[in-house]
Amino acid sequence: MLEKTYDPAAVETRIYEGWQEAGAFKAGAGAKPGAETFSIVIPPPNVTGSLHIGHALNNTIQDILIRFERMRGKDVLWQPGTDHAGIATQMIVERQLAERQQPGRREMGREKFLERVWEWKAESGGTILNQLRRLGASADWSRERFTMDEGLSEAVRKVFVTLYEKGLIYRAKRLVNWHPGLETAISDLEVENIETNGKMWHLRYPIEGSEETITVATTRPETMLGDVAVAVHPDDERYKHLVGKHVILPIVGRRIPIIADEYADPELGSGAVKITPAHDFNDFEVGQRHGLKPINIFTTTARLNNTVPAEYRGLDRFEARDRIISELEALSVLVWVDDKKIMVPYDEKSKVVVIEPFLTDQWFVNAEVLARPALASVKEGRTKFVPKAYENTYYAWMENIKPWCISRQLWWGHQIPAWYGPRLNTDPDFNNRDAGPKCFVAETEAEAIRLAQSYYGNRKIEVYSAGVNAPDYAKALSTFETAQRDRMNADTWSMRKHKDPFAELSDSKVPLHRDEDVLDTWFSSALWPFSTMGWPHQTPELAKYYPTDVLVTGFDIIFFWVARMMMMGLEFTGTEPFHTVYMHALVRDEKGQKMSKTKGNVIDPLELVDEYGADATRFTLAAMAAQGRDMRLAIARVEGYRNFVTKLWNAARFLEMNGCTRVEAFDPRANTLALNRWIVGSTARAVATVTAALDDYKFNEAANAAYDFVWGTFCDWYIELAKPVFTGDDEAAKAETQATAAFVLDQILKLLHPFMPFVTEELWAETGKTGPAREKLLIISEWPDLKGFEDTEAQAELDWLVALISGIRSVRQEMNVPAGAKIKLLVVGAGDVTGTRVEANLSALTRLARLDSVDYTSDVPRDSAQLILGEATFVLPLAGVIDLDAERTRLKRDIAKETVEIDKIDKKLGNEQFLAKAAEEVIEEQRTRRAEAEDRRARLIEALSRLS
């Protein structure tokens, strides 16, 4: 016997372990040989992460799809894993070291520090995946991957080297977004521009050899130390005569040109702008156009470096601003100051650190080339976005894609597979400092040495791993370079040889060192759909499960991740990594605000699981997952669906109490009772609706259809109507109903399983204790298919019965008949069908409408309430109970309602245009509705006349 209420906490862990032990999550579990495949790769959560409500939604949706397709018999893989999350993870470990007052990262050195991070990962990295298990995620944990696993790292190296060889990855000195706190470059996407109250400072620069001055406006006066020019618009009449002259930069004293460039906007400020190519993206381009050499005034921590006057060196950028302003003021260079709203680039994660455009050597991906096929895939429909509106977002990004800066000055991540050595004096770039060192890109060190060997001839290659600043490396490098330089001049070289008998050997050993930077975390994430399946090796999994089917994700990572997976997938496998991208909404609080720790409005999904159970939590998320709209999560909804779980549980309990045991080889189509034929037909329709909705990714429709059917149809009507059968003495009817009830419950458990896996699996086990043995767990049982089980005749009869019972109940309440009182029912004017229906459903009718007798008459007693249904009138003689005035009011109200309806339809039918242009079936429908309303009204009027 089932308990009175279902206790999720007591059941969920046991059920989950049962699935694991049965191997139900394993790729291909339950699939028939040769079955179609269905695969999803999880958006790998950060190892540093813990489950938030967005993850809960994301993974609930994936799990629903996976369980649905698994039950449909497909060969299913849900590939789980985690992302190494370079910056976040490194920061956590660094913070931990600081808290424990242990040596910092730099003191420890790279190798020790990385060991430390791996230790941390081993201890804490699995948290979020364990949290997903609590939600019921049925991923194939035996295939768990991590972006820094050896296999995935191999994929990363392969991709890097291949793209490098194709010229699609290159190293360049460019302005990048620099994070002065972390001292690393970040990508454009990791920067968030936030509108801030700023100021516009107007500075008056003196013109060389003239009394004239030129006024420039800037929001960042401290960067004037790095100014290399002043630009005006070529058509700006005010300044034409100044172009070609020079200004003397105040404080610094540098002589810089006035140039003409269209970037200067005559409408903005004074129309003249200072050009600081090292610290502004627009200025950088202006500088390039005019061959101006950028002057970098900052260190990697955004303090002023030694290119600036001594008194400013070492100052923080904001401190420097104040000091510069004071000095400019004192020099009367500062003319005036305006308040201005400005966009300040912040670190997208912390939203605290101001990002600095900074000139460094970095690695870039030529995203423009990779984007072309990725763009075409979506345009040509090979990959579809759901909802479709996101395709535009994707296009807008892809059509304007910028080079992707992929190097990060961090330690935790995939170290860039590039090795550097000194250039030979025969190299055309030997004296070109901007060209940088000679670079060898290879998947392994051995391969890099081979490449180097072919460049350096038979010199000995020595790889230094202690870093570019290690003394022995610096020494070896300078020895080599000096020798190469000295060899270029015959005199120098012969003098050297004379002094040093070993001079010829001084450049016989070449020092090589590996690039110390690591790759952007998203670089490895971009390979996730195929790297997790063993690529670059041609594994069976790759052949079977790639390309995947659906990618389920939030729109916030459409650029970070989706776009890049498309690019890499197409480039390296020749196929789109998925045919559908399902973008789910953002979960907000019930007031529509974004959840955040600082606002304190975070709903923790694990707390929901603890309090209401995983099933209720999942069902809520599914029921609210309408496409293209953010969801506001209200706890009351979760509570409501918890009640639904209880309702289902109790329905099963009722069936159990009434001997509803499954019957071997039961054929629902052989049923004779309308009640049973009706519920089977309704089940068929519910199955069809839920299946279609899931096929369309309309999770809310699927969930609601299942809910309506289970509660509104099965519990509210079928079980209620079955009660008299169970307590009656028609044994054949009882047996048929018991078998049908058990059959329908089975279908319900299957239908609900993707949404509520735990309670359904538990009930599947409980109901399996009697009747024929269950062959397998619910999770791998077959999805119901009841096509052709509909029964329109039974449907019509039960619709009628429901309407009659509801009608009588309604009258009883309005007439204030005590709920416990049993009353008589008289049937007037019933035809054959109604008569048969009344007789067939007599016990149900009597019970649910609380009647004590049903009789036929043509003689309506006075003081009765009357109900119109079909051709018959149902009369409730309520002498003594009934309030005649109330009944008259009720009838008049109903008559008025019908009149309004008739008038409305008449207006349409009287319109010639309508008759001429509307569809035939629409007109016909209106006519039918009118006739029905007219008939009801006539009989209501008749009923009213009987009352007086």
Added chain:
RNA sequence: GGGUGUAUAGCUCAGCGGGAGAGCACUACCUUGACAUGGUAGGGGUCACAGGUUCAAUCCCUGUUACACCCA
């Protein structure tokens, strides 16, 4: 500044070219042998506003307003 989306019951949300829906909340009644985490019945909406298209608009189009988000 450019773009996208949303506006429907007190709240959270579905829906849709031809009869305004659900859950929660609310009101009344009911411990009827599954379930009070329940049952029955009910009240409650100018479908944001203004135009337009259409025989017909909550739905399609345009504009306005408000809110949200994305990009610069």
